[in-house]
Amino acid sequence: MDVVMPQLGETVTEGTVTRWHKKVGDAVNADDVLFEIETDKVSMEIPAQASGVLSEILVGEGTTAKVGARLAVIRESGGQPRQAAPAPAAAATGPAPAAAPPRAAAPPKADPAERLSPAVRKLISEHELDPRAIAGTGRDGRITREDVLAHVARHGAAAPAARTGEPAAYRVAGADTEIVPLNNVRKRVAEHMTRSWITTPHVLQAVEADYSRVEHARRAAGAQWKSREGFPLTYLPFIARAVVLALAKYPRLNASFGGDHLVVHRRVNLGIAVDLNFEGLVVPVVKDAAEKPLAALARAINDLAQRARENRLKPDDMTEGTYTISNNGAFGTVFTAPIINPPQVAVLSTDAVRKRAVVVESEHGDSVAVRPAGMLAQSFDHRAVDGAYAAAFLGELKTIIETRDWASELQG
Numbered sequence: 497m498d499v500v501m502p503q504l505g506e507t508v509t510e511g512t513v514t515r516w517h518k519k520v521g522d523a524v525n526a527d528d529v530l531f532e533i534e535t536d537k538v539s540m541e542i543p544a545q546a547s548g549v550l551s552e553i554l555v556g557e558g559t560t561a562k563v564g565a566r567l568a569v570i571r572e573s574g575g576q577p578r579q580a581a582p583a584p585a586a587a588a589t590g591p592a593p594a595a596a597p598p599r600a601a602a603p604p605k606a607d608p609a610e611r612l613s614p615a616v617r618k619l620i621s622e623h624e625l626d627p628r629a630i631a632g633t634g635r636d637g638r639i640t641r642e643d644v645l646a647h648v649a650r651h652g653a654a655a656p657a658a659r660t661g662e663p664a665a666y667r668v669a670g671a672d673t674e675i676v677p678l679n680n681v682r683k684r685v686a687e688h689m690t691r692s693w694i695t696t697p698h699v700l701q702a703v704e705a706d707y708s709r710v711e712h713a714r715r716a717a718g719a720q721w722k723s724r725e726g727f728p729l730t731y732l733p734f735i736a737r738a739v740v741l742a743l744a745k746y747p748r749l750n751a752s753f754g755g756d757h758l759v760v761h762r763r764v765n766l767g768i769a770v771d772l773n774f775e776g777l778v779v780p781v782v783k784d785a786a787e788k789p790l791a792a793l794a795r796a797i798n799d800l801a802q803r804a805r806e807n808r809l810k811p812d813d814m815t816e817g818t819y820t821i822s823n824n825g826a827f828g829t830v831f832t833a834p835i836i837n838p839p840q841v842a843v844l845s846t847d848a849v850r851k852r853a854v855v856v857e858s859e860h861g862d863s864v865a866v867r868p869a870g871m872l873a874q875s876f877d878h879r880a881v882d883g884a885y886a887a888a889f890l891g892e893l894k895t896i897i898e899t900r901d902w903a904s905e906l907q908g
Contacts, residue, residue, distance in 0.1 A: 497546050499568040501561045502811035504535050511535045512560045513567065514613045515638075518550045524570055531567070534613050539807040548572035558617075612639060619644045622677075641679065641775075681776030689835045696753075699883060700833045702873040703890045705897045707849050710734045711868045713902035725795065732768075732823050733794035735846050735872070737905075738896040740764045740786040743819060746889040750818045752839040753880050759839075767817035767837060768797055770804040778804050779837060781817040790905045825849060825870060834875050841880035844893075847871045872897075 501511055511533040518524055518531075530544040551571040555561050612620065612627060616639055620627055623644070630647045632639040678686065714729050721729045743750045743764055752759040764786040767779040780800040785793060803809050822834045825848040832845040849870035856865045872893060876886045 497570050497572060498566050499530065499545070499570060501533070501563050501565045501567055502542060503563050504811050504814055508535050508563070508814070510560055510562050512613070513555050513557055514539070515557055516553060520550055520553055522550050524548055524550050539613065540809050540811065542811065544570065546570050546572055616641055616644060623648055679775060681772065685776055692836050692838050696836050696838060697878040698836060698875050699878045699886070700873060700875050701883065701887055701890055702831065702871050703894045704869055704871055705894045706854065707731065707868040707870060707897065709900065709902050710897060713906050716903055717906050727798045729794065731825065731849055732846065733790060733797055734897065734902060736766055736785065736793055736797060736821060737790050738893050738900070739819065739821065739844060740766065741896050742889055742892040744786065745892055746885065748881050748885065749842040749876065749889055751841050751880060752818070753841050753877055754839070758880050761818040763818065765816045765818045767820035768800055769820060769822040770801050772805060778809070778814070779817060779820055780804055780809055780813040781815065783816065790902070820844070821846060831871050832873055834873065836875055836877055841877040842886070843875050845873045847873070
């Protein structure tokens with residue numbers, strides 16, 4: 497069977513093969529890690545889809561290929577393994593892979609420069625560094641971007657930035673300034689968000705929600721949950737659950753804009769924005785979120801976030817998103833205006849939940865009470881829906897958060 501460059505997200509069109517875990521002639525089992533790729537958004541390991549023998553490698557390490565391009569061939573039965581062939585010019589760019597060594601020969605120790613991702617190789621080139629002088633902390637001793645920056649911080653670059661024609665990362669440009677070039681992920685995020693802002697008529701609306709019932713459920717189950725699950729029970733899964741329930745009533749926000757028509761999705765696939773230690777963000781997707789109870793949704797969100805920060809996302813984790821949640825509340829934000837992730841038509845920002853004095857209405861009159869409250873801000877595409885529809889969705893979301901029996905749902 498052919499091994500092809502997987503689809504890595506709706507807006508990603510190519511990826512770079514950074515490492516082959518198997519060589520020509522090796523036996524391969526389904527789900528074995530076959531190779532690693534790096535895109536403008538994420539690095540990930542790709543498993544084999546079938547068992548057999550790796551008979552050809554068509555795209556070598558360090559080579560960029562389009563989505564769908566043939567990368568290798570797994571011979572599932574019969575025949576003899578063939579030597580690696582050069583990558584077709586139409587499918588990939590970069591150096592052709594070397595022929596595989598005989599099976600009996602011990603592979604020579606790889607030069608550090610041969611095991612660098614394109615982003616790391618570019619950074620090393622900008623600083624005119626010798627990769628052999630940099631200690632690698634990545635898998636199998638690979639040099640990461642952080643290793644290069646740490647080396648530069650300790651030892652400086654080998655030559656002035658002017659020799660490369662580009663500014664060096666974190667180089668002090670003057671007494672009061674430093675130049676920080678955008679990394680690959682940040683560049684692509686900038687391009688995608690700029691395109692969204694220019695082409696999509698954004699409208700922002702917000703409501704403030706009382707999280708008293710959510711807080712009661714979290715306090716009652718929080719300690720036991722963390723002991724059992726290994727991670728804290730935050731507000732995010734409660735919000736995510738409320739979102740999928742509200743989208744069932746207002747499905748036109750669970751949609752994609754297609755020029756002169758709106759594609760309304762039956763499945764709710766929640767994109768969860770994940771920060772990568774301030775070096776960019778990715779938006780992995782919880783598939784069929786509406787089918788998951790609260791506890792399962794919490795586990796799915798935590799799993800995606802952990803794997804995103806450890807570069808262990810799979811291609812399927814980045815596709816088919818229909819609605820996105822951006823969680824800024826962990827940093828204490830009060831109000832955030834998020835940018836839509838096209839082709840989706842809406843994105844929700846969740847901000848910090850804090851104790852506030854609020855007016856409580858009752859049949860006995862109004863009173864002031866201290867309640868945990870936070871803002872929920874949604875940006876929507878005005879081409880897809882109007883303000884009344886989007887506002888009604890936010891009203892439903894607020895009602896669900898404030899009135900649902902979360903303690904019972906968490907136990908279910």
